Structures are given as structure tokens and as C-alpha cells.
Amino acid sequence: MAHSQGWVKRYLKAFCKGFFVAVPVAVTFLDRVACVARVEGASMQPSLNPGGSQSSDVVLLNHWKVRNFEVQRGDIVSLVTIGHKNRYVKVPRGHIWVEGDHHGHSFDSNSFGPVSLGLLHAHATHILWPPERWQKLESVLPPERLPVQSEEECLLGSL
């Protein structure tokens, strides 16, 4: 009886000792030295993910090389961002999704979500001033902002 209790106690002691060594060392290594990650998406083709959805590249993210923030032009880097939780947004019936042309500098649906049609005020159709910019405003949807699914169902949300 006493022998098995001593065995359990020694096991727990060894476990805690190992845990408090292994976990901080592993976490520090992954944060400061290097870790691996799978590449998603087609934004870096043909360098990364040339096969598209068939095979995703797995890359080594080398923290140690950038510990002094030294990078050269042409380097492929990964950045810390607060990712938008929903990349794709379903615009509900009776709503519209509005965006300014200058991404990142526009307070629009990427910030406040879809807008109810009842709030629609007007359609800007022409530029009247200055005279050298007199023109009819064309309805142009940028090709990279086309809806992902059918028109009435879905609109590509934040990038």
C-alpha cells in the first residue's frame, strides 16, 4: 500500500517537473525560433500553392531570421493581423453591401456590415464640379469584388 502511494507521488513529481520544463521550452521555441504552417489560398501563386486546392504547401516560418527585423526586398514574409472572423458574408434580403474604392481607408460595410435598403438616400449619378471633371458616373463593379455565389445570395466580404 505505502509502496504504491510512493510510486504515484514520485510519478506526479516527475510529471510536473517535466511539464514545467517541456511546455515553456516548446512554446518559446515555436514563438521565437521557428514553426510550420500550411498555406491557404491562391494569393501567392505560382510561388506557393501552385496546385491550387489539390495540395497545400507547408512552409517553415523562421522567426529567428527576423529577430532584428531584417528583411530584403523579395522576401516572402508572414504578418500578424487581426483576421476578420468571417471572410465571406451573406448579405441578407433587403440589404446592400457598400464599399469605398480605397480599401483600408474606407469606413464601409467591412466595418459596419450590410446596410438596410430603407436607409438608401440617393444614387450619385454625375460629377458636376469642377467643370473639367463633368461626367456621368458609370456603375462599375471591380472584378476582384464580384459576388462569390449567385447575385442574390452572397457577396465577397472583407479581404
Next chain:
Amino acid sequence: MLRGVLGKIFRLVGYTVQYGCIAHCAFEYVGGVVMCSGPSMEPTIQNSDIVFAENLSRHFYGIQRGDIVIAKSPSDPKSNICKRVIGLEGDKILSNSPSDFFKSHSYVPTGHVWLEGDNLQNSTDSRYYGPVPYGLIRGRIFFKIWPLSDFGFLRDSPNGHRFSDD
């Protein structure tokens, strides 16, 4: 003799690595003690004050308007700045001094915050370098340890009128 010395050196290196890693994890994921320098947060935080920063809020997106945060400097990634969060993403920010006739304002873009020091006359902050990405925030300062005459939780902003949502 040599084996004894080598053994001691390895043990020393082992302990240094182990405690270094524990220190990294503690500061990165829990919090730590920070010494602030500079006049930009007076009177809330004076030069050479020692404060306690917690790093849990930024991982759980719990940073709010009015919090004092430590962040990496946008212009120099190796140094840190200590400012108050005036606006979160989407907030309307008065970007001109009150003396201008046409008050102009801008909106804080997504994924960014607007930081200002409490000592508005003597602070380089978002009024100078623009909105700061949320990813640069490292922790939230909430408690002052030194000097002992000012021991305790930190005060609210003395510049209440900068919060344009109120």
C-alpha cells in the same frame, strides 16, 4: 576535473534556457513588470514609474477605449510606446486641433486603434503617425507599483473630451 566543470556548465546552461523560456511564456501570455520613461503620459504615469502590465486582454480582444496599452512603436519595431486607447476600429476621431474652423474627423480603419498620450502637448502618438495596427499592442497597463506614493490602479484619462462617442 574537466568533466566536472563541463557538467556544471551544461547544468548552468540548461537552467538558464529553462528559466528563460518560463520568463518568455510568462511575459508573453500572462504579464510582467514594466518601467516607463518619457513625459507623454503625465500626469497618469510619470517618467521612471514602474507599472504592471497584463497581456491576457490582447489575446482575448479585450482592449477597450480608455485602456492604457504598451505597443511596439510603429516607426521603430524594437522600441515600445505606452499610450491610451482613444478609439477602436470604426470610431470617429477628431483629427484636428479645436482651433480649426472646420473640424475634420476621420474613422479608425478595421484592425487598428487610435492611441494618444495623456500629456497632449508633449506626446507623439496617433495624431502624428496615424492609427496603430491592433497587432502591435503587447499588453495593457492597469496597476502602478512605483513610486509608492502613487501605488494602485491607474486613473481615467484627464482628457475626457477626446472620446467623441460620449
